[in-house]
Amino acid sequence: MADQYEVLRTVFGYETFRGDQEEIVAQVIGGGDAVVLMPTGGGKSLCYQIPALVRDGCAIVVSPLIALMADQVGALQQLGVRAAYLNSTQSFEQRIAVEEAYLTGELDLLYVAPERLSQPQTREFLSRGTLSLIAIDEAHCVSQWGHDFRPDYLALGDLAQLWPDVPRIALTATATDRTHREITERLHLGGARHFVASFDRPNISYRIEPKDRPQQQLLEFIRAEGFDDGVPLTGIVYALSRKSVEKIAKFLCANGIDAMPYHAGFDAQTREDTLRRFLREDGVVVVATIAFGMGIDKPDVRFVAHLDLPKSVEGYYQETGRAGRDGLPSVAWMAYGLADVVQQRRLIDSSDGDQAHRMAQGRLLDSMFALCETATCRRVQLLRYFGQEIAPCGNCDTCLRPPATWDGTVAAQKVLSTVWRLDREFGGQRYGAGHLVDILVGKTNARIEQFGHDRLSTYGIGTELDQAGWRGVIRQLIAQGLLAPRGEYGVLALTEDSRAVLSGERTVTFREETQRIRSGSSGRPKRTATQLSGDDGALFEALRRWRAAVAKEADAPAYTVFSNKTLEALAQLRPGSADALLEVSGIGEAKAGKYGEDVLAVIADFESA
Structure with missing residues (x-):
């Protein structure tokens, strides 16, 4: 049986673990439970995927969004991992095939939604196979005080009694101390080791300004920040209501921005088509309610914009964290107004729940509003909310242009x-x-x-x-x-x-109210697909065109072929052999076997031109 280091190298193509990954992986492989708080893009998935490939049996991964399971599984299959999913989008024959593969030990990872895992028949079926571990992704959804509570997550606490010898790992990209405690208590993870990484996302520039003709402000922002030498960049725009989503998307389209609306009021096929296009194409802007985005692994979202005040700092952090997963410069922009606070207060006062719950929601809103109105570094205040202290960042609007x-x-x-x-x-x-x-x-x-x-x-x-x-x-x-x-x-x-x-x-x-930061006025790095220049940058673009063609033919998101970071490494290192290709970060044996000849040909053609 391979160990974690061999799996890391041969399957995922990495030589070393990042941050707490090594300790987390060792904890789960050893049969221990873990609670993992790690920012978006921090490498949470490896923390359960690698143990799943080392331990005997099949790992169950609880994922809240059915629409993304096919892409999550497809990305693993690209790596040669035996992965599958069970959900309502499959035909009867497809579900039977997956169930048989699980029972005969032919799967390493099986993705299911919390709603399915709470059903007695699903639990009885899983008990007939061998479970290696249970990974509960987006674990903050268990918190009834949090920003994205899902009732079906409460039933996951039963798993500790149902399979007491199976290690469990709960993961989230955001949690206050209170939510952290709720995750631990509700999922019965009192004996787990806890791993809390830094919540800082230094590549994201935070920008917040008062509303003044908000749609026009958004358009000016996208025109300034949403293009790279005339080429549109990918972005997400959040609005509070379905009506606003559709209105804003229509406005952006009328002004030359390739924008699509997304909210729960659309039928399933429309939502799926929108999501597929967003994941597979570059330069698309999705205007959505907060129902959109959780679990999306698209690494090259260059901006996230809010046209309404989020309900909490946790929600804001989670949503803005969908920008810049690849580590390249990205921006989180928001326009807010007093009417937003009044509207959110009205929603809180009319919500279900007792007085204590409404008071708690009010305090969350107060913290969010205070972040908007601060005269100090926004990143300092944002991270302080999660119990982390840093020095002023120099990469938010209040640092770049300190307000008087x-x-x-x-x-x-x-x-x-x-x-x-x-x-x-x-x-x-x-x-x-x-x-x-x-x-x-x-x-x-x-x-x-x-x-x-x-x-x-x-x-x-x-x-x-x-x-x-x-x-x-x-x-x-x-x-x-x-x-x-x-x-x-x-x-x-x-x-x-x-x-x-x-x-x-x-x-x-x-x-004092500050003027908006205009494009090119702050000295921030450009938000582009790569920071390479010259011949390296030209080779990167050639590799990106090749990747786009391969992804289109496979009907898969481009990043599931190779990430931008891997393309950058290829452009810089320019391997000339199959062995040299395996030395490139992000290329394991399965992808080298599948794409190696084509990649080497692209590099050779570029160098001979």
Whole structure:
């Protein structure tokens, strides 16, 4: 039986493990359980795939997205791994063939959805074979307090009693301490070793700006950042509602961007066609709800954009982490506004669950809003949320163009006093941000005259700022917990901390609104397919064209043939023999046998031209 080092080299084509991979693999091969928190692109899959090829029997991999199983299995089969999946997309004959292969010991990995694994008949079937291990991917879905709870994950805790001698490994790319604890408790992994890698993704540049004609802002961003010398780059745009998704995709298409909408309201075939095109083609932009993206291994997504405020920092981190899995420069961009906070608050207040759950969701939203309004390094604040401390990154908007700050105590007192006086002098009436701004700048309109709000002592005392400026002040007051949106219409109310500001016991500092970073103005690396230049870059492009043709013929995503990093290594090392080819990172024996002659021919033709 091969050991983990031989499998790493001959199957996956790597000479050494990365980070904690070696210890995790050894833990599972030895029969121990593991909980693995590792960022997207950190190499989580190898942590269970290698033990599956070393241990006797078949590994069960719990994967939440049926639509991706075929590609996940196809990528392994490209490596010569005996892998299969069981899900509802298969015919009866296909399922029977997979079941027979499992029972006769002809499989090393079998992918199933949590819904299927929770069924008694599936568990009875699996008990008739030999299990080597159980891998629970996207394990954060077990957390009822998290951003992507899936009820069927709760049933996975039974696996510890059902197969007590089978090692289990739970993996996720994001988890707060609370979610980490829930994973451990709900999956009964109290005796597991825990491996927590750095959550930092230094190749991602984080950019967040206030909404101001958001669709136009998105278009300007994609035109600036979504092209490499005129060639479109792959990206994902997230929006909160299905209606917004379709509207934004239509707008982008009308302005020359190859965009496709994706949400759960489309039929299964439409969603599958969209996903297949996104995975197999370059330069496609998918506009989606958060239902899109989990488990997608596409390494060359160059940007992720948000046009609505995510519900939590965890969700934001998970979604932005789908950019730049190949380690090349990528960008996470977002436009947000006060209306986003009001809308999310309304969704929380009307959601199922008890008061404690709604309060917890509110705190998650508060942390997300605070990240948007911070005047310090966004990466520092983002990683601090996950319990990790780093130095300022130099690769986010607040580092590249540090915002100026100003003493906003008087401005804060004007807003808070207006809220207090409306409540006190007008019988408990409360209003939203727009009406407060109208009062402060002394605007005359029917609503103010109708209610007599022009008689307030704060009417017209805020002429030092324009309406946009006051909206920024109100946003930051909410982010600092000094105002709180309440109820269905997002009316604003004072908080316990407001009194200290009104009495002068507490000062308030605001960030000045900063101009958007324009393309080419920040000195950031270009977001291209490769950082090679000259002849090496030309050979890389020749290899990429060859890969595209092979992938198209096989109807498979290009990255399942060879990754960009492997193509870069080929372009630099230029192997001239089959033995030399096996020295290239990412090329194992199966791929060398399948593609070796063609790759060597591409290199030889390039060098002789």
